[in-house]
Amino acid sequence: MYSLSDDIEQHIIKLIDGSPDQMITIQRGRLANEFDCAPSQINYVLATRFNVFRGFIVESRRGGSGYVRIRRVPIDRLEPVVVYLDDNEESLRESDVEDLVSWLEREEFITPREGALVRAATIDALNKVAGLDFSSVADRNRLRSRIFREILLQVLRWVE
16 A cells, blocks of 8 residues: 655656656755655655665755755665765664665665675674673664674675
């Protein structure tokens, strides 16, 4: 069963697919009017379905003439993801890793077997580590980010 969020996501993806440069600029208010919903619903879809871990970069400017620019990250250009990890290493959640690994698998950039290895190193192992004191969630996320970043850098080396 499709929800309004699914419809909005599919509409945006269709617009991006139809764009020659894989980038669109939209206005939240206009899109909300088109779908007869609150702008907060558009914000929810953008935040949960169009992020760097799903293969998109979203730039936003608020206000009356504000806009949202959504750009698909080419699968062979993972540098924006590595930069994002550097800048936000304390906030890398398990769900972010799962989104990114799923995107890499979907685009056939890595195999499902390689994806399982990445998940094991960045999610499962951190949940089972004995004897390490993670005094905060940020410490665990920082370690996850650093491990994941190194894996991505290795993957990028394979492509070159």
